[in-house]
Amino acid sequence: MTEETQVQVEGQTTRPPSRSRLALIVGGAVVVATVVTVGFLLPAEFQVDPTGFGRATGLYKLGTPQPKTATVAAGTTSTTREYPTPYRTDTIDIPLAAGGDENRGDELEYKVQMKAGDSFVYSWSVAGIPNPEEFYYDFHGETPAGPGVPEAKVVEYKQATGTGGNGTLIAPIPGVHGWYLQNQSRNPVVVKLKLSGFYNLVPPGGYGNLNNIEANKPVAAAAR
CATH class of the missing domain: 2.60.120.380 (Jelly Rolls)
Structure with a gap:
């Protein structure tokens, strides 16, 4: 190759891609962005999982608020109690x-x-x-x-x-x-x-109820 030919090659301007190729590139970018948004961003950030991919991969849980569990120190009185008495x-x-x-x-x-x-x-x-x-x-x-x-x-x-x-x-x-x-x-x-x-x-007459009071029975005031 001659020196003149080399100069001509180095000085050439890169031709822009054709319209069809440009459309293909843009379309591919849109598809990738859509996949990322639908498959990753929506499940992880907004708990929206239209494809089920987020649940399958565990991404859905990333955006789900996790309940906080309070730790009760040993020896602390329990806040619940069960009774055998109805x-x-x-x-x-x-x-x-x-x-x-x-x-x-x-x-x-x-x-x-x-x-x-x-x-x-x-x-x-x-x-x-x-x-x-x-x-x-x-x-x-x-x-x-x-x-x-x-x-x-x-x-x-x-x-x-x-x-x-x-x-x-x-x-x-x-x-x-x-x-x-x-x-x-x-x-x-x-x-x-x-x-x-x-x-x-306590039944009427029993210890603690010697005056024979009956529960759930309305009474009038005693006479003056």
Whole structure:
């Protein structure tokens, strides 16, 4: 090859690709971009998987928010509890005579039977007492004396005056748990008690219900 021919070759301008080849190149790029978007980007980022490729390869999980699991330190009290005692709900009307009743109808105890660890939610109220200081209650639990229990064990929860209360109880000891109620006002009243949880009713006349109160039976106020 002569020197003149070499100069001519080096000086040649590269010819642009034909329209058909350019269309082929652009089309290929579009196809590749579509495959990447549909097969990879949508499953991984937006949890959209029209082809199923994302689920098959695990890409779908990359964009799925993962739940956080809280770690409870050893020895920490569990936040769940299961009970062998069936769940129940009861409404108890407790009539009390006016304060100073000669037959002591102005006071009584009402309790329910519970195992240690059993629990209930309670709400009680009493109407017709202008002065809340004239109604006294003692919320407590008791393991009665008996076989294997030489003397009764009592756990106090709250002693106060007032005309209502709400709360929960987890029984610390087996036995009966509830209230001693005393009406010191001049009016006969009915205490409205609602219980929900895991416990057993004490039958009328049983220990903790010596005044024969029947649950789920509305009653009128005692006579003046």
